[in-house]
Amino acid sequence: MRLRNRRMGQMPEINIIPMIDIMFFLLVFFMMSTLYMVQVKTVDVDMPQAASAETQLAVSYVVTMKKDGSLYLEDQPITEEALLARAAAEQQRTAKFSVVVRADQGLDYGMVIGLLDKFKARGITHIGLAAADGGH
Structure with missing residues (x-):
């Protein structure tokens, strides 16, 4: 029977799902904020x-x-x-x-x-x- 060395245990894993959630949130935030930047400041007028x-x-x-x-x-x-x-x-x-x-x-x-x-x-x-x- 082969014994494992304690130093050779499992390698730490990086869980990327929370990072993907944050990146998706940032993408949506910047898309929505860009929509508000595009609108031109104007005065209300009844156009044809x-x-x-x-x-x-x-x-x-x-x-x-x-x-x-x-x-x-x-x-x-x-x-x-x-x-x-x-x-x-x-x-x-x-x-x-x-x-x-x-x-x-x-x-x-x-x-x-x-x-x-x-x-x-x-x-x-x-x-x-x-x-x-x-x-x-």
């Missing part, structure tokens, strides 16, 4: 519905026009001249500069076209109009 609206995440400026004609850059109120000056300066710095205009659906169409025309006069050509997703 569009069935074929697309989501664009590579937007430099999100401009909101409320029903009374007031302008907001993201969630901060701004005057039209200040907005146009900042956008023109950003256009000079960034080659892929773009603007998305979120206009209230009760707003006069001429006011939206007037703002788009002023952007174009300042050399800003990548302009989009936002619509609520009225998809199926």
